[in-house]
Amino acid sequence: MGCLLALFALISPRLVLALLYIFTDRLSVAFSSGWEGLIGFFLLPYTTLFYALVYRAGHGVDALGWIIVALGVLLDLSSTGYGSRVQSRRRPRAAAG
Secondary structure (H helix, E strand, O other): OHHHHHHHHHHOHHHHHHHHHHHOOHHHHHOOOHHHHHHHHHHOHHHHHHHHHHOEOOOEOOHHHHHHHHHHHHHHHHHHHHHHHHHHHHOOOOOOO
16 A cells, blocks of 8 residues: 555655545644645645655654655655746747847
């Protein structure tokens, strides 16, 4: 089951976050209120997913966990950058006059 979630996370981290919310208590353990998870769902899905997976109740996140969360930030930034690059290529360029 874990390998399937990892594969789905590469395709859609929001789908995996929704599945974690429905079938486990992992998100409620990692986040003290629902706002962090909800904001992360829309703005930084990889970071939110990785943080929820590396968080341990009572201990928090250790050094290796922060490296994994940083990887999530890089994935979020790269996917945002890629999306803006694709969007700019789709816009028709004004003809030089």
